[in-house]
Amino acid sequence: MLHPSCGNRQTHAAGLLAYAGLVLSLFLLISCAQSTRAVDLPDEPEGPVDSSAGGFAPDLGHSDARSTVRVYHGQDASQAALYIALDRGYFDEEGVSVELVRGLAPDDQMRALASGDLDIGLVEWGPSLFEGDIRIVASAAVEAPGRARTLLARKDLVQRGGLGRFSDLRAKRIALPTEPGLVGMMVDRALELGGMTGSDVGLRYLEASQAFDALRDGEADVAFLPEPLATEAVDQGIAIRWKELSDLVPDHTELVWIYAEIFSNDRPDAGRRFMTALLRGARDYENAFTRNLARRTIVSSMAQHMGIAEPGPYERMVAVKLPPDGAVPRRELQEDVEWLLAIGALDAMPDLNGIVDPQFVNYANMRLGLPQ
Numbered sequence: 001m002l003h004p005s006c007g008n009r010q011t012h013a014a015g016l017l018a019y020a021g022l023v024l025s026l027f028l029l030i031s032c033a034q035s036t037r038a039v040d041l042p043d044e045p046e047g048p049v050d051s052s053a054g055g056f057a058p059d060l061g062h063s064d065a066r067s068t069v070r071v072y073h074g075q076d077a078s079q080a081a082l083y084i085a086l087d088r089g090y091f092d093e094e095g096v097s098v099e100l101v102r103g104l105a106p107d108d109q110m111r112a113l114a115s116g117d118l119d120i121g122l123v124e125w126g127p128s129l130f131e132g133d134i135r136i137v138a139s140a141a142v143e144a145p146g147r148a149r150t151l152l153a154r155k156d157l158v159q160r161g162g163l164g165r166f167s168d169l170r171a172k173r174i175a176l177p178t179e180p181g182l183v184g185m186m187v188d189r190a191l192e193l194g195g196m197t198g199s200d201v202g203l204r205y206l207e208a209s210q211a212f213d214a215l216r217d218g219e220a221d222v223a224f225l226p227e228p229l230a231t232e233a234v235d236q237g238i239a240i241r242w243k244e245l246s247d248l249v250p251d252h253t254e255l256v257w258i259y260a261e262i263f264s265n266d267r268p269d270a271g272r273r274f275m276t277a278l279l280r281g282a283r284d285y286e287n288a289f290t291r292n293l294a295r296r297t298i299v300s301s302m303a304q305h306m307g308i309a310e311p312g313p314y315e316r317m318v319a320v321k322l323p324p325d326g327a328v329p330r331r332e333l334q335e336d337v338e339w340l341l342a343i344g345a346l347d348a349m350p351d352l353n354g355i356v357d358p359q360f361v362n363y364a365n366m367r368l369g370l371p372q
Contacts, residue, residue, distance in 0.1 A: 066095045067270035069263070071120045072109055073100035075306045077227040078141040078255050079122060081322050083305040084298060085281030094273035105207070106179055110134070113260040119267075120274065121258045125336050126181035130350040133261035135357040136333075138275060138326035140255040143182070147289075147321045148246035149254065151186070152230060152239035153222050154215060163221070163242065166194035173202040175211040175223035180345045182245065182254060183224045185336070188343075189248045215239050228306060231317035241318075253329060254320065264357060275326065275360040276367055282322040283371055289319040324371035326361040 085091055091098050101118055110132040112118035122140055157163050177183050191197060212229050214220035216238045225233055233239040259271055288298035340346045
């Protein structure tokens with residue numbers, strides 16, 4: 001049991017949906033092997049990124065009126081699709097105006113979604129997903145081998161041989177995110193492989209910036225940091241990348257896009273058009289980091305929105321995989337909920353069929369066609 005709060009706790013014709021399901025099934029067969037980490041490739045001449053290579057179809061059925069949507073802005077690499085779609089005008093093409101909302105922790109996001117102050121959020125797997133009036137609409141990022149987030153360890157500790165195997169975690173100080181989720185699940189499994197439980201290590205629950213400071217100041221031995229903070233810690237000689245999350249939870253969804261229930265119900269057309277632009281951005285990102293297409297342009301777009309203006313660190317950071325179809329894996333979600341139940345982070349099994357709404361990615365993939 002890793003977390004101190006653990007104990008406390010439309011519309012389209014049927015034919016279109018069936019076709020969309022077929023498209024998604026075919027894509028999944030094709031895309032299984034797309035986990036190449038292309039950050040190390042030499043730059044190729046810049047060229048246009050064809051995010052609609054599968055046969056992009058303009059939407060002739062929606063209203064000409066523009067829709068404004070308020071979207072969580074976390075300055076995280078997992079939101080690169082959002083930033084790319086903004087800079088390349090994909091939302092404008094869909095008649096959607098995006099208002100970025102910064103400074104929201106997971107709990108703040110859920111409250112803002114419930115109050116109507118936020119339409120679209122981005123959260124990691126965790127209990128907060130099942131505590132508000134939201135719909136899980138798309139997978140945002142995946143822990144693919146070679147392209148996964150990592151646990152970082154203090155560089156000096158590793159260099160003197162103090163941390164190699166999972167069993168070496170005993171008595172170490174580990175900084176975890178404040179909500180139980182995928183990182184906590186990974187550490188749970190790592191401790192189990194090392195013959196330990198959470199009582200055999202020193203667990204601290206910190207926000208990302210606090211975890212960075214703890215590593216730097218020698219107050220944590222192991223920590224999880226999102227990009228670009230992870231690369232910053234490595235560049236400063238504070239830490240090294242110790243273990244990928246994919247070592248223990250391979251190809252696992254990392255983050256999901258969520259819609260406020262009121263937004264999903266009252267403005268589904270805006271939700272569909274937003275998703276179409278978003279997945280175009282995700283496909284551009286994947287083309288940049290797996291096929292080296294217009295990578296400098298994509299990196300520049302990320303740098304503009306993520307708080308580190310110099311593009312250099314973005315070339316060195318782990319290019320987390322953004323699923324170009326956005327499909328939410330139901331079986332995986334079921335297993336994660338069972339883990340949350342087992343550690344006491346959830347009191348009862350939620351209605352996953354009522355929470356996961358695939359209509360938006362189905363629509364987007366039908367218009368965009370198969371990812372290339």
